[in-house]
Amino acid sequence: MTAFVANAEAARTARMLCRDGLIAPTAGMAPGFTQCNMISLPRDWAWDFLLYAQRNPKPCPVLDVSDPGSHSTPLAPGADLRRDLPLYRVWRNGALAEEVADATQVWAEHADLVTFLIGCSFTFETPLMQAGIEMRHIAQGCNVPMYRTNRPCRSAGRLSGPMVVSMRPIPAERVAEAAMISGRFPAVHGAPVHVGAPEALGITDLSRPDFGDPVEVRTGEVPVFWACGVTPQAAVMASNVPFAITHAPGHMFITDIPDRNWQV
Amino acid sequence: MTAFVANAEAARTARMLCRDGLIAPTAGMAPGFTQCNMISLPRDWAWDFLLYAQRNPKPCPVLDVSDPGSHSTPLAPGADLRRDLPLYRVWRNGALAEEVADATQVWAEHADLVTFLIGCSFTFETPLMQAGIEMRHIAQGCNVPMYRTNRPCRSAGRLSGPMVVSMRPIPAERVAEAAMISGRFPAVHGAPVHVGAPEALGITDLSRPDFGDPVEVRTGEVPVFWACGVTPQAAVMASNVPFAITHAPGHMFITDIPDRNWQV
Numbered sequence: 001m002t003a004f005v006a007n008a009e010a011a012r013t014a015r016m017l018c019r020d021g022l023i024a025p026t027a028g029m030a031p032g033f034t035q036c037n038m039i040s041l042p043r044d045w046a047w048d049f050l051l052y053a054q055r056n057p058k059p060c061p062v063l064d065v066s067d068p069g070s071h072s073t074p075l076a077p078g079a080d081l082r083r084d085l086p087l088y089r090v091w092r093n094g095a096l097a098e099e100v101a102d103a104t105q106v107w108a109e110h111a112d113l114v115t116f117l118i119g120c121s122f123t124f125e126t127p128l129m130q131a132g133i134e135m136r137h138i139a140q141g142c143n144v145p146m147y148r149t150n151r152p153c154r155s156a157g158r159l160s161g162p163m164v165v166s167m168r169p170i171p172a173e174r175v176a177e178a179a180m181i182s183g184r185f186p187a188v189h190g191a192p193v194h195v196g197a198p199e200a201l202g203i204t205d206l207s208r209p210d211f212g213d214p215v216e217v218r219t220g221e222v223p224v225f226w227a228c229g230v231t232p233q234a235a236v237m238a239s240n241v242p243f244a245i246t247h248a249p250g251h252m253f254i255t256d257i258p259d260r261n262w263q264v
Numbered sequence: 265m266t267a268f269v270a271n272a273e274a275a276r277t278a279r280m281l282c283r284d285g286l287i288a289p290t291a292g293m294a295p296g297f298t299q300c301n302m303i304s305l306p307r308d309w310a311w312d313f314l315l316y317a318q319r320n321p322k323p324c325p326v327l328d329v330s331d332p333g334s335h336s337t338p339l340a341p342g343a344d345l346r347r348d349l350p351l352y353r354v355w356r357n358g359a360l361a362e363e364v365a366d367a368t369q370v371w372a373e374h375a376d377l378v379t380f381l382i383g384c385s386f387t388f389e390t391p392l393m394q395a396g397i398e399m400r401h402i403a404q405g406c407n408v409p410m411y412r413t414n415r416p417c418r419s420a421g422r423l424s425g426p427m428v429v430s431m432r433p434i435p436a437e438r439v440a441e442a443a444m445i446s447g448r449f450p451a452v453h454g455a456p457v458h459v460g461a462p463e464a465l466g467i468t469d470l471s472r473p474d475f476g477d478p479v480e481v482r483t484g485e486v487p488v489f490w491a492c493g494v495t496p497q498a499a500v501m502a503s504n505v506p507f508a509i510t511h512a513p514g515h516m517f518i519t520d521i522p523d524r525n526w527q528v
Contacts, residue, residue, distance in 0.1 A: 046311065047310065047311045047314070050311070050314050051314065054314065054318075054329055064319075183528050186528045191528070264448060264450045264454060
């Protein structure tokens with residue numbers, strides 16, 4: 001990033017609402033400010049994860065990495081990563097153990113957690129909507145649908161797993177434009193990885209997403225798939241990672257960084 | 265990257281020439297194929313370096329990271345990272361110890377070297393030249409000039425140091441176009457970090473680069489500065505890193521990946 005805005009009041013307000021107990025998907029909140037996927041891992045797993053992210057930059061574009069034990073980030077000065085997301089997932093031995101609205105207590109189990117903030121496709125939803133392309137999950141007031149695919153990520157150390165994608169139905173005549181607009185944001189997943197033909201990704205039923213909520217796909221629309229920052233959670237499951245804290249899918253960390261900072 | 269080309273013969277030929285003893289800057293060699301900066305560090309330093317790169321993505325865009333002890337890369341199947349660059353630098357306790365054309369022997373000093381391949385601005389020189397913008401160092405048959413700046417990188421663990429930039433003189437009326445063309449290649453340094461006003465970067469004399477060769481800046485031309493993959497070498501010096509092997513500035517590793525794979 002090259003510039004912080006003077007006034008990120010909308011982003012701070014959204015974080016404070018989450019800190020005070022709001023539990024809701026963050027798509028559409030504080031529009032224009034970058035939202036992030038999050039994963040915290042013990043220091044011993046940090047190298048494997050950073051390498052996994054480097055080797056899979058489409059699903060895992062890293063925007064910040066904390067020092068071990070830190071729960072702050074220069075992407076949002078004053079924020080507390082343990083409390084300012086609306087909903088967290090706690091993972092033990094590769095399985096979802098619980099969802100919590102405040103991760104302070106579970107965070108304290110490990111003194112050396114390294115936290116990764118990963119770009120989120122919500123960042124390019126604003127320019128897509130500005131171009132008149134409806135984001136169906138926002139129109140429907142639900143979470144974006146996400147699917148585990150049959151595409152393996154490139155493994156790193158002890159980490160492997162499939163790529164997860166998010167899906168937005170796009171009118172056929174706007175698909176190329178959606179690809180070009182999102183493609184200018186490579187730091188937040190960039191261009192789609194797949195357009196149409198969900199079966200080729202191993203997705204048999206669009207109405208039953210693995211994460212998030214189903215959305216209507218209308219006649220004349222094509223399901224467009226973007227690499228998704230839930231991919232690290234799929235790796236946690238596939239790799240039997242002993243301990244991790246992540247955001248709950250769709251419940252992101254809202255930063256003070258303007259979306260436009262990622263545009264190339 | 266999404267696709268390897270069927271025929272990377274020009275890249276392989278260039279690597280073989282280097283393996284067989286050719287010592288020369290690689291700008292202009294195997295045009296259209298991605299060239300990389302290289303740094304190999306003992307495993308104990310790999311986390312600090314990968315974090316340093318993540319925190320400084322303009323000078324240090326990581327294109328591949330090897331497994332410890334490996335000297336191969338999927339960016340160029342069959343290549344030997346110990347031999348296929350034209351010239352290497354060996355660093356001991358933060359100081360340049362020697363330059364060698366074959367690093368096999370010095371590589372064997374450490375069994376756990378992790379090798380980072382970092383994007384190089386030579387990648388966008390091809391589209392710049394295709395747009396009719398002369399690359400002065402190629403026209404002059406010399407190495408690109410590089411300068412240590414007064415801009416500190418964001419530190420990571422034991423690593424800190426200044427940003428290094430490469431400079432190309434561009435006619436004033438083409439500067440905007442050069443910025444836009446290179447900006448579409450964020451994986452290989454992307455848009456310039458600075459246009460004109462070298463003194464603001466702490467560069468007092470363009471004719472005395474810290475690395476590479478000076479080039480002529482003509483009337484009506486502006487010095488344009490791009491973040492440079494020699495930045496890791498500046499960090500090795502500033503941080504007193506005990507051992508590292510790098511490419512010699514301008515003497516890059518040539519991969520089989522087409523430049524266009526990095527364009528967004």
